[in-house]
Amino acid sequence: MRIRIIGGGVAGLTCALLFAKMGFEIDIFERLTQAGKGCSWYAGGMLAPWCEVESAEPLIAKWGQESLTFWKAEFSGTQSFGSIVVAPSRDTAELKRFARRTENFEWLEADKIAELEPDLEGRFMAALYFQEEAHLDPRTTLENLTQRLTLEYDTKFHYNAEISEAEFSDPAWDWTIDCRGFSAQASFKNLRGVKGEMLVLKSSEIHLKRPIRFLHPRFPVYIIPRNDNMFMVGATMIENSERTRITARSIMELLNAAYAVHPAFGEAEIIEMGCDLRPSFPDNLPRIKRIENKFAKGHVLHVNGLYRHGFLLAPALAKRVVDVVLTNAYFKEIMDEA
Numbered sequence: 001m002r003i004r005i006i007g008g009g010v011a012g013l014t015c016a017l018l019f020a021k022m023g024f025e026i027d028i029f030e031r032l033t034q035a036g037k038g039c040s041w042y043a044g045g046m047l048a049p050w051c052e053v054e055s056a057e058p059l060i061a062k063w064g065q066e067s068l069t070f071w072k073a074e075f076s077g078t079q080s081f082g083s084i085v086v087a088p089s090r091d092t093a094e095l096k097r098f099a100r101r102t103e104n105f106e107w108l109e110a111d112k113i114a115e116l117e118p119d120l121e122g123r124f125m126a127a128l129y130f131q132e133e134a135h136l137d138p139r140t141t142l143e144n145l146t147q148r149l150t151l152e153y154d155t156k157f158h159y160n161a162e163i164s165e166a167e168f169s170d171p172a173w174d175w176t177i178d179c180r181g182f183s184a185q186a187s188f189k190n191l192r193g194v195k196g197e198m199l200v201l202k203s204s205e206i207h208l209k210r211p212i213r214f215l216h217p218r219f220p221v222y223i224i225p226r227n228d229n230m231f232m233v234g235a236t237m238i239e240n241s242e243r244t245r246i247t248a249r250s251i252m253e254l255l256n257a258a259y260a261v262h263p264a265f266g267e268a269e270i271i272e273m274g275c276d277l278r279p280s281f282p283d284n285l286p287r288i289k290r291i292e293n294k295f296a297k298g299h300v301l302h303v304n305g306l307y308r309h310g311f312l313l314a315p316a317l318a319k320r321v322v323d324v325v326l327t328n329a330y331f332k333e334i335m336d337e338a
């Protein structure tokens with residue numbers, strides 16, 4: 001069976017890995033010069049299924065836990081130290097509200113917070129600790145997936161290869177798996193972009209081991225430690241489709257939140273500001289949409305809508321994609337018309 005994947009983001013690469021592991025030959029077509037440089041490039045890499053349920057459907061927690069197991073097994077860079085949720089002292093009510101809407105956490109008092117994260121000593125009186133959560137560096141992960149596919153599974157990557165929708169049901173391929181992210185908007189009547197802006201800061205004065213989620217009135221801000229004294233600070237959630245415009249207000253809010261978590265962020269170097277559109281459906285759940293071809297070959301599967309859960313959901317979604325292709329499986333939650 002010949003399978004081609006359009007788009008080398010986290011969705012395309014995880015689908016490719018699962019098919020490759022089953023012995024299929026895969027070709028990936030990516031319009032850019034490298035895989036992983038679309039929306040996936042800007043992700044924080046939070047693997048936080050229990051926290052996310054605060055504002056997401058239970059399916060996200062279920063599939064998120066499945067994906068967490070996948071990343072821990074497949075990618076040695078997965079950091080399994082849990083995550084911590086804090087709020088400014090005037091917003092303890094917010095923390096209690098967050099606790100009511102989530103599960104699988106422990107309340108921490110100041111001394112316990114300092115034990116886990118010495119740099120936060122004396123800064124917060126209470127926190128929630130989601131011990132089983134994890135995080136990864138998306139860029140290293142995407143590079144690692146690309147290398148594994150190339151070296152271990154002989155997957156062929158075709159770069160500078162923009163495939164138009166008219167070419168999708170080409171019977172030269174048994175299956176085309178469309179993982180174009182927000183660029184596939186024309187194939188889905190309800191796909192919208194939710195803008196996310198982020199920052200990368202560098203500071204040798206701060207040493208955090210795990211993501212810190214700071215409850216903020218407009219959007220959840222998180223600070224995620226990366227290698228070489230770097231910290232990703234993200235991310236705004238703005239309902240517009242301005243793919244690249246980063247506003248001063250957003251950057252001010254992200255920096256204020258970082259400063260509130262630790263004042264040493266005030267002296268940090270700004271390494272990068274980034275922005276992209278999260279591909280999202282009205283219910284913020286992903287979708288698999290199957291298009292039949294009247295010829296024996298040339299079936300198309302559109303896979304999209306990973307919203308703010310690309311890394312959290314992609315492995316679980318890829319597993320369903322394999323099941324649809326191999327066993328004609330049907331997943332009601334994500335395969336009703338989109």
Ligand SMILES: Cc1cc2nc3c(=O)[nH]c(=O)nc-3n(C[C@H](O)[C@H](O)[C@H](O)COP(=O)(O)OP(=O)(O)OC[C@H]3O[C@@H](n4cnc5c(N)ncnc54)[C@H](O)[C@@H]3O)c2cc1C
Nearest residue numbers: 007009011031038039040044045046163181196310311312
């Ligand atoms: C600031 C920010 C922070 C985020 N933080 C997190 C997080 O902490 N955890 C998490 O799980 N998710 C997070 N997300 C969400 C996550 O990044 C997305 O859900 C995910 O990247 C979507 O992946 P994708 O593969 O569908 O799309 P993309 O990564 O955009 O991949 C699509 C690929 O298809 C290619 N392409 C498009 N059209 C064509 C064509 N015609 N032919 C060939 N190639 C084509 C593109 O170049 C691109 O490489 C965040 C997003 C943002 C913006």
